[in-house]
Structure formats: structure tokens, C-alpha cells
Amino acid sequence: MAPNASVKDAVRTAAVELFARDGFANTSVQQIVDAAGVTKGAMYHYFRSKDDLLFGIYEHLLTLQGERLAAIVATRDSTAQKLRSACVDVIETSIEFLAEGTVFFRSAHMLPAEKQLEVKHRRRAYNDQFAALVEAGQHEGIYRTDIPRAVLVANFFSDLHYLPQWYSVDGPEDGNLIALQLTDLFLTGISTTQLSSVNTLTKESQ
Amino acid sequence: MAPNASVKDAVRTAAVELFARDGFANTSVQQIVDAAGVTKGAMYHYFRSKDDLLFGIYEHLLTLQGERLAAIVATRDSTAQKLRSACVDVIETSIEFLAEGTVFFRSAHMLPAEKQLEVKHRRRAYNDQFAALVEAGQHEGIYRTDIPRAVLVANFFSDLHYLPQWYSVDGPEDGNLIALQLTDLFLTGISTTQLSSVNTLTKESQ
DNA sequence: GTGGCCATACCGGACAGTCGGTTTGCCCGA
DNA sequence: TCGGGCAAACCGACTGTCCGGTATGGCCAC
Numbered sequence A, B: 001m002a003p004n005a006s007v008k009d010a011v012r013t014a015a016v017e018l019f020a021r022d023g024f025a026n027t028s029v030q031q032i033v034d035a036a037g038v039t040k041g042a043m044y045h046y047f048r049s050k051d052d053l054l055f056g057i058y059e060h061l062l063t064l065q066g067e068r069l070a071a072i073v074a075t076r077d078s079t080a081q082k083l084r085s086a087c088v089d090v091i092e093t094s095i096e097f098l099a100e101g102t103v104f105f106r107s108a109h110m111l112p113a114e115k116q117l118e119v120k121h122r123r124r125a126y127n128d129q130f131a132a133l134v135e136a137g138q139h140e141g142i143y144r145t146d147i148p149r150a151v152l153v154a155n156f157f158s159d160l161h162y163l164p165q166w167y168s169v170d171g172p173e174d175g176n177l178i179a180l181q182l183t184d185l186f187l188t189g190i191s192t193t194q195l196s197s198v199n200t201l202t203k204e205s206q
Numbered sequence C: 001g002t003g004g005c006c007a008t009a010c011c012g013g014a015c016a017g018t019c020g021g022t023t024t025g026c027c028c029g030a
Numbered sequence D: 001t002c003g004g005g006c007a008a009a010c011c012g013a014c015t016g017t018c019c020g021g022t023a024t025g026g027c028c029a030c
Helices: A003-022 A029-036 A040-046 A050-073 A079-096 A098-110 A113-140 A149-166 A174-190 A197-205 B003-022 B029-036 B040-046 B050-073 B079-096 B098-110 B113-140 B149-166 B174-190 B197-205
Strands: none
Touching: A003 A029, A003 A040, A003 A050, A003 A098, A029 A040, A050 A079, A050 A098, A050 A113, A079 A098, A079 A113, A079 A149, A079 A174, A098 A113, A098 A149, A098 B098, A113 A149, A149 A174, A149 B149, A149 B174, A174 B149, A174 B174, B003 B029, B003 B040, B003 B050, B003 B098, B029 B040, B050 B079, B050 B098, B050 B113, B079 B098, B079 B113, B079 B149, B079 B174, B098 B113, B098 B149, B113 B149, B149 B174
């Protein structure tokens, strides 16, 4: 094993867990390195600061989700299918990285203004890509235009934000089901025509 | 003027602003009392601790919204109308107290476990009252039952959580419009029949 | 003069980050 | 093969700072 990778990962993992449980401000660096089984010296060898550690967690998640969205947009599927895939996928990964999400939404504001700006830009890039899908669908006439696009998009992103607040793991495929259900609620809300997906959903939820 | 009320309000107001801007952990008691134009001694005369100050902010908002929901439930309107009113109302008050909401959702986890529990119970009470409306509508056949009620409710509450993240005041009646739009999106998503409210919305948004 | 209301000075502790020193692992010349 | 030398990895005690909370004293109204 490469010892450096191990140390970095151990620290990151421990930090995510502790930040999610106790909050960023209430977690001391000493607690993190103790939980990770390393020492302060090792940690500060790989991370410039406690803030840097927090930022690393964000970046990891943002990069992952950004890449996955880009891959979906790059397919030759219909707009409707792309948006559906994008919604389901981002909910699923948000559930998979629930702890990271918890930390993210709770503690982003603790970063220094400079890093906060970078996070903002990264999130905006994701937002714009997502909004472009909605816009395309609006031009095709499948999504309503009587409500500002920003509101439509915010209505979906809100689900991602709220997820860490109420979701708790029950079954193995529970996450996939929730993703389908939330996606269906969103798409039903923004569509100009009644969706026919209810049957599919009902079948899967049995 | 009663000097005590003035001090209490000044401290609370200053605290909400600073907590919303810099976060609870990054705001010192000294900053708060400076901003409020009082001293630490005065503040600790009215509040037991910094936590107590935070808790007071929550309680104020929770009580207000709880009372308003109860009033709406107590009317003789139809279930559909009650739920619509409840949604619009809680979004509007959330916008009116946007700073309080920001603090609430960001810093609730910083409270001692005991107070966190009380917050949780209060929120659950609100949640249950809201869910009861949805349940009534389901029995009437106007809301879909193919998705767990908890998911339907969470889908709406998520909008409240996300509001402080993206909403920024533009016009005076902007808040009311957003409330109508988000409510429409939610109700469209959970309804068994196509809503006819789109015309109304379009009219108001012109 | 006495009791709420408030100012000021101060305490104790927690915590991020540092820094001198030690170990580990690798390369290279003989 | 071996040993010497060097750089990166790692250790952990220490420090300066900041901050919540308190103790004490005064002031003013009644």
C-alpha cells in the first residue's frame, strides 16, 4: 500500500464522519487525527489547514457529480430522458455520499471568502448545465414556461439539499426508489403534459 | 420605551443578522453586543448563554409558523384549499424571516442535544399537522398515493430549506409570486388530476 | 437605601497551527 | 552487496490567541 494515499484517505474519511456528526466548528483537528489513527504532523503534511480539508470534501463531490452530469448530457438520448437520468443520478449519488452532503450544506459558509467563491462557481456550472436541459425541453414544448426557469431548477435542487435532513437508510435499494419518486414529483410538476410514469413507479414500489 | 425590551430586541436582531452572515460559530458574543450597542453584562442579563440566544431565534419562528398553520387548519375551507393556503403562507413567512431561516438550517446542529430535541419535536409537530392535510386529501382521492406520504411532504419542506440559499429580494411582491409558483409546482406534482391553476399563475405573473 | 439593570475587567480552557527533531525508504557509488 | 547520504514522511509537545462566561462594582429610580 502507498502510505501517503492511506493517510490522506483515512483523514478525509474520518473528517467527513466527524464533521457530519458534530459539525465543522465543533470538531477539533485532534479528534480527526485520533479517529484516523494518525498524528497532527501527518495531517498537516498533506493538508494546509482545517479549511483545506473541508474544501477537499466539497471538491470531491462536486467533481464527481459534475462529471456524471456531463456524461449524461453528452449522450444521444432525448431531452426528456436526459433530464430524467440527470435527476435520478444526482439524487442517487447524493444519497451515496450523504455524509459529504451534510457537511457541504451545513458548513460551506465557514470557508474563507476566496474558497467560498470557487465553490460557488463550481456549483453554478452544475446549475447552468442542468438549467440548459430544462431550457431545451421548454423549447420542445414539454416543460412549462409560465414559471421562471430559475424557480423550476431551484425546486429540484432543494430536494438535494434537504436529503441529508430526512433520509435515513432502510433498505439496500431504497435509495434508488426515492430517487425515482422525487424525480417523478419534480417532472410532473414542470411538465406541460400528464406523465405516464405513475404505473412504472407503482410497479417498482411493490 | 421599556429599556429591557429594547435591549433584548436589539441583541436578538443583531444576532440574527450576524449569525446569518458569518455563521453561529464564527460570531463572537462581543461582536453581537457591539452591533447591538450594548455590553456583555446587559446581554447575559437577558440570555443565559449564546446557545440560548440561538434557541430563541428558532423558537420565535417555529411558534409563529405553527400558529399560522393551526389557524389555517381550523378554517372551514376544503382540504385542497387548506393545503394550498398552508403552503403559500409558510413560504411567505419563510421569505419574510429569511435571515432567521438561514440561521436555523445552518446552525441547528450546534445546539446541545437537549435543546436540539425540543427543536426536533416542534418541527415534527408542524410536519405532522401538514402531513395530516395531505392524508385527508389522499382519502378524498385528490392526491396521489403511489408515493409514500413522507416523500410527498419532504418534497415540499425541501423548498423551505433551500429558500435562503437562492432567494434574493428583488421586488416588493416578489415573495408572494414565488410562493404561488412553488406551491403550484408542489401541488401539481402530488395531485391525481391536472391542476387548472396555470392560468391564474400566468395572469398574476404578467 | 435598596434592588434591578448594566459596565468593565478578568479568568480558564480550548484549539489551530508550528517547529525541531526522528524515522523510513530509496538511490547510487564503490 | 553494502553502506552512506539525503529527502520525504511523520511525530507530538508547545504556544499564542481568542472567546464564552463570570465576578464585582456602580448607578439610578422609587
